[in-house]
Amino acid sequence: MTPHTLAFVESPVQLLNVLEWAHGPGADPGPGPDVSLGSAAGPGSDHGLGSVPGPDPSPRPEGSGPSPRPEGPGAWLTLVVLSPTDPMTRGQLRRMAELAREEGHEVRWEEARGGATAPLRTIGALAGPLRRARRVVMGDPFSRYVQLLLTITGAQDLVVVDDGTATMEFVAQLARGERLVRWHRKGGRPGPRDAVFAPVSAVARRRLTPRTGRAGQAERRVEVFSSMPLAEVPDGVTVTANDFAWTRARFGPPRVISGADLVGTSLVETGVVDRDRYLDAVRALAVTHGARRYFAHRRESTDKLHRLAVETGLEVVRPDLPLELIARRGPIGRTILSFPSTVVHTLPLALAGTAVRVAVCDIDPAWLTAHASPRAQGFLSGVTGTARDVQRLARTAQPG
Known part of the structure; x- marks a missing residue:
């Protein structure tokens, strides 16, 4: 055999x-x-x-x-x-x-x-x-x-x-x-x-x-x-x-709803991004783009997500499947907001042929922790810079 x-x-x-x-x-x-x-x-x-x-x-x-x-x-x-x-x-x-x-x-x-x-x-x-x-x-x-x-x-x-x-x-x-x-x-x-x-x-x-x-x-x-x-x-x-x-063959196409959804990241949990800076950036993105839901990364801590929900008013969603499948099944916002991560590459492929657009906000160097790897900023910039079919957001969402 x-x-x-x-x-x-x-x-x-x-x-x-x-x-x-x-x-x-x-x-x-x-x-x-x-x-x-x-x-x-x-x-x-x-x-x-x-x-x-x-x-x-x-x-x-x-x-x-x-x-x-x-x-x-x-x-x-x-x-x-x-x-x-x-x-x-x-x-x-x-x-x-x-x-x-x-x-x-x-x-x-x-x-x-x-x-x-x-x-x-x-x-x-x-x-x-x-x-x-x-x-x-x-x-x-x-x-x-x-x-x-x-x-x-x-x-x-x-x-x-x-x-x-x-x-x-x-x-x-x-x-x-x-x-x-x-x-x-x-x-x-x-x-x-x-x-x-x-x-x-x-x-x-x-x-x-x-x-x-x-x-x-x-x-x-x-x-x-x-x-x-x-x-x-x-x-x-x-x-x-x-x-x-x-x-794409197995799921959808999704029902597209008005407004924006925001995708979470575990950059705080891995020690790359400062927690307060991250929460400020999420709040600014939600206000600027009218986001209503926050799809949490599976590694995000419960206490951070609780604080995020209280301070931003976003509905925190804990997906039970990878986001590519969640988005493809729908309903999903007309705009998906993300920081540099895998989804800025995968979601445009999974959602090909739909009316959904993916927008990415770069990580400001000021958000990085003192313990972040010297490689972090260059790697994250590369993730964003090489993404196809996404909208690059101006850094209007920097925390004040």
Whole structure:
């Protein structure tokens, strides 16, 4: 039998982009059935590595039917959810897991962070399937979990799907031969854990580098599936454009309502932007553009959101799905306001053909914290400057 295609995800956006990749013509499922991950409960069961907990399956959204490629549960792709501990992320992952099942894919839920022994149990359960896998798909090459799993697999095909704007930094670092480190940590001094993990990270980086044999034949193929603008692409890496075809086929088109909606960011939580400056900027944007709703990022803290609601009067919405799907299902404001983030690249694609416009407000350097990475301002400016089909807002929303 043809070895399994395994996809490892740790966030709802990663899972969404695996579904987009699987829907595309480049995701060849191979000539035969896949190898199970060891479930004793039969095909399509979720009792092998752990069933997906959560609510009842979501109702079928409007739009065309599922991707025609899968021929039954787990027909060729198994999604392994390396579950985080954050409740909001877990909730969105449960909803996305149900959508993946509806598309015919097998979904396995791993409590990968459920206690001190969880990593050992997870890696032990995945070692065999990883060694047999023909293709491995991953959403976050910066993840220490994923990097550790990459040291086990011998798969010849590796696919990196978008994990937001981090993909831009990953591809650039790979092209320059740099160590893999998230953009908001770049420039800081590596900590003790970084030093201990450095050999694993180095092996993972080599695994993510295409390799050609003596006869000129590809021994390891690497694909990046992305909606991000990638300025530097390593030699031998195949870049496939993600145009959100699955999202547009599966959801909507949305009902467009008057007014504006504002998209939140976790830049405060990651230590990049000062909290007071951020709240002042949100208030100014809401007043200037008549925004009524604030779609919170899943990592935004409860106390910050409470203060934001009190001080701005905005209705804070905690989405139960990635914003691309929320916007596509609607109702959605005629204008979507955002700070530099992934959505300034993805929402114009997901909302193509609708009357919705996306507008982005740059981060003023004065808003950055003293602890922000020296790389932060340049990276955020690049996110905005490379966005297509968005309106650039003048900095009238600077806090006073």
